[in-house]
Amino acid sequence: MKYLLIFLVVLVVLVISITLGAHNDQVVTFNYLLAQGDYRVSTLLAVLFATGFVLGWVICGLFYLRVRLSLGRAQRKIKRLEQQIEPEPVVVPTVTPTAISKE
Secondary structure, X not given: OHHHHHHHHHHHHHHHHHXXXXXXXXXXXXXOOOOEEEEXXXXXXXXXXXXXXXXXXXXHHHHHHHHHHHHHHHHXXXXXXXXXXXXXXXXXXXXXXXXXXXX
């Protein structure tokens, strides 16, 4: 539920920014590493925002995957160590008829 709300908030922000930026027809020159291009400000901002959003999710996903794998290894190691420890036998005293004295 929490993730759904976060997703909806991000989606609303994205839609509002695209809607407000659609009225801005100003063209800017964007110099990137290999080339140069002329883009509308709204298109450029939307593309860069989406790229950053996806890149952030990918990086967080990789960290999450690493932690989950580490947790799985630790749980398997704990299970192996628990199987190596043998429980001590429980001594239950038994009462035999010869052990009962007649009073």
